[in-house]
């Protein structure tokens with residue numbers, strides 16, 4: 001659990017506080033994505049949590065403990081930190097980079113070696129192939145994975161991520177997001193993540209906090225934020241993409257019609273084997289997946305895993321219902 005209470009940062013000489021009286025909790029085992037315009041205080045907030053930036057006022061509790069009273073260096077050993085530039089030591093191997101925190105924690109060498117293998121595998125890197133490499137011998141996506149492995153190595157309950165996938169291309173990015181999300185849920189980490197990307201915030205954040213001028217404009221579960229922005233600022237910030245992002249959170253079954261009914265409602269759209277509708281969507285597909293498949297296939301209905309079919313009208317109707 002991360003609890004910020006009235007947390008404030010005033011830079012010397014600045015006319016306004018960079019972060020003003022911010023109160024925000026991230027419950028144990030959940031994630032919260034911080035979004036907002038450039039300069040709204042996202043990174044400052046994140047870096048106050050591991051005290052790379054010292055707050056000017058307010059309270060901070062991590063796992064129920066007063067984090068402002070702890071020694072900052074000790075505090076940081078218990079918090080994983082993943083940043084866009086990754087910040088790997090260039091002259092050390094992947095294994096040495098990942099071992100940084102366990103070594104600082106004074107673990108025995110055998111335990112460190114086993115942990116390095118374990119977290120590299122968790123992050124999707126085969127230890128036999130990657131452990132001995134140097135950072136410059138990795139792709140951008142692989143470096144990002146090493147960053148995640150390093151942050152997890154000391155098994156911290158809390159993880160801070162600042163644009164963790166900002167440096168990788170969109171395809172690798174989507175894949176990495178999915179994997180890391182699954183991993184963090186499985187490990188029940190408490191995560192605060194800063195991102196510029198609304199789709200990433202919605203995908204990775206159980207809750208999303210929108211910042212404006214150092215304050216919280218809205219803090220809500222992603223689906224609620226997209227359905228009901230608190231004010232014109234939040235609606236404007238979320239933009240016209242909002243409706244599409246929301247479809248990603250709703251199950252494709254919401255748009256389903258029995259395939260037998262399709263003949264009447266959609267003349268010309270035939271069924272499965274001989275049909276132009278193509279393959280069934282996988283179980284767990286969203287309305288957005290259904291819509292994307294319809295667009296890609298040029299059809300107005302796609303089969304679902306349960307034997308029914310999602311229709312274009314059904315998508316519109318489900319989106320209206322929310």
Ligand SMILES: Nc1ncnc2c1ncn2[C@@H]1O[C@H](COP(=O)(O)OP(=O)(O)OP(=O)(O)O)[C@@H](O)[C@H]1O
Nearest residue numbers: 011012014018036037038039040041042043044045
């Ligand atoms: N070291 C510093 N000294 C003085 N002012 C700073 C310092 N770091 C940040 N600021 C100011 O604090 C405010 C918030 O900055 P911050 O980096 O938290 O914003 P952000 O929302 O993360 O922005 P971006 O999306 O552009 O990264 C800005 O006005 C910035 O200029």
